Amino acid sequence: MARMLLIAASAAAILSSATATAAVLVVRSSGPSAGAYPPGKALPDDHVLKLKPSDTVILLDSRGTRTVQGPGSFSVSASAAPAAAVRTAGTSARRVRLGAVRGTATRSVWQADLGRSGNVCVANPADLGLWRADSSAEASVTLTDAGSGNKADVKFAPGQSIAPWPAGLPATSGTKVNVTGLSAPTTLTLRVLTPLPTGLEGMAQGLIRANCEAQLDVLIDTFSAHSEG
Structure with a gap:
């Protein structure tokens, strides 16, 4: 019984961790890598986008949107992404709702x-x-x-x-x-x-x-x- 509870607790922890880290959402994508980043795909904060020439990916999270253009490798985290490749605008929940x-x-x-x-x-x-x-x-x-x-x-x-x-x-x-x-x-x-x-x-x-x-x-x-x- 204790083993079953331990397994269930471990599974719940893994699921909770995965849900917590998948905090960035792809809302638009185009270019050669669009198939790897379809709209609706959730990415963890530590994910690195590997983009080719002509690639464009628009990301959304609670901080705003970021438009990332290839070629290059870019962190999906707003704070870690190169400023030249990422445009960020923060927007409150109330502003978006209205x-x-x-x-x-x-x-x-x-x-x-x-x-x-x-x-x-x-x-x-x-x-x-x-x-x-x-x-x-x-x-x-x-x-x-x-x-x-x-x-x-x-x-x-x-x-x-x-x-x-x-x-x-x-x-x-x-x-x-x-x-x-x-x-x-x-x-x-x-x-x-x-x-x-x-x-x-x-x-x-x-x-x-x-x-x-x-x-x-x-x-x-x-x-x-x-x-x-």
């Missing part, structure tokens, strides 16, 4: 980009919003549930880039929504995240697994372009 400031509007990860077809991750349906890139003129956008045919019109005033998700269209997983009224029609596919992601790395992992590319771009941009010291 989104990056764009002029007078706040862009959130949980806003659907109306001009870009693809998956839209939903953490809390009550927080789901809409965003348009060009807010120079007023616009009337129609959202149509591809399954039920239900429609909802959303009005944007000049200078307005953000609007709430229409209450008439339930934000359920798998729903396809056709968007018309902007420069080109798009289709959004809703993906409700369950369980809810926790922490910055958990949020990024959720977006990667659900293939919510537009929102992952917002998350990366928030980290890399806006520093809170």
